[in-house]
Amino acid sequence: MTAQGQTPGLRYPSNKKTIYDRNLSRSKNSELSRAAFAYLFVEMISYAQKRVKGIADLEKRLNNQGYPLGLKLLELLLARAPPNSALRPTRILPLLQFIAQTLWRHLFNRPADALERSENDASQYMLYDNDPMVNQYISLPREMSQLNCAAFVAGIIEGVCDGAGFATQGVSAHSVGEEPGGEKGSMWPGKTVFLIKFREEVLEREEILGRGG
Template sequence: MSQPRHNTMLSLSRTTSNTPSPAEKHHQHHPSQQIQSAPLSSPSPGLRVPSNRKTIYDRHLNRSRNSELSRASFAFLFGEMVTYAQRRVTGIQDLEKRLNEQGYPLGLRLLDLLFYRTISSSTSSALSSSSSTSASPPNRPLRILPLLHLIHGPLWRLLFGRAADALEHSVSPETPNEYMITDNDPMVNTYISVPREMSMLNCAAFVAGIIEGVCDGCGFETKVTAHNQPTELWPGRTIFLLRFGDSVMEREKVLERAGVK
């Protein structure tokens, strides 16, 4: 007698599971209410992209050629860079070395940007001119003097909006591989307060790293350092000392005999 009762209960449970409940019928007839009850999805965290789906990497390199950067922004960013480089240093030379290392990769990239903009401007001027003969696009310098003129003029204008103040060659016969670029008022030192115990510190070592990166990018083995040379008129005067390697000086002599300028 117990076995038929068990079968009846199983059949009832199956029938009940297949029959929709009143709540399910209500949701089936009103799908809009089911959509409204769903929670709104929160925006996914990450990099914010503009509505036109374009970033700074889509901008043309010549678009910001004549634009100027806010000095307040530059002062804040460079101050943070100096603070970051100051961590766990053993002395002034170690701090200047870290600033030099920060500027070195920037010099490599600025060299490519400088030549790209120069070639673009020369190409556009050639297309706009009616004459068939046009000047050839500039090449990377092969000798020391054209390289120094590139740094003294175009590179300095690209960075600071003006040319450097002086370009000199060592008069000592013992150091013919030394050249000096002078900046009477380096902008990188304008907003840096140096304590008295670190009076020998020159944060323009960052610019020295940029110069060294440009020289190495052109194939000139160079060591660049920044030195304080204050005067009464220019208390922040800085001299960038460039020491070229022996291989560079040997190549310079060979190119000079070959008549390469």
């Protein structure tokens, strides 16, 4: 209400301590309410659903919502890492390990379930999550069964990859829970794969680095 000529955008709490004055590691192990996240995510999806043309468009928007988060999380998690291991990932494998372990632990309190390289496309990696936390309460209506709301998490991954200098041709989330054969018998109905496709130049660099080391 009384701005008092302070920088717009940055909010000053009554004790004058902004988010920049706080210790980086202070909220490291603090937990947040899952219900609060669920309700926020509901609103994020409703917001993204406005004026979209189709499911691909909606996923694109969710992806865009996650992207800046990924850029920032990369910096934050590296800043919080113990000094001797706080190296920015320069190779593909350490980057993916960082995502599957550090990032996943920070966001969901557990590591990702599997990490694979595509057999027919060397530039493609698959990261599996058996039960994505963001989809926990979401039931898709029948006409939108193609949608996977973990596109938001895909956006976070894309942000981390881009921020670390590994340009991608996009990261996408796909449901792989129900195999055509075993209808309801599958153990993880919400199983999701994140397809990470790196650009040519990233692979070239990887090859040069591989030869050098």
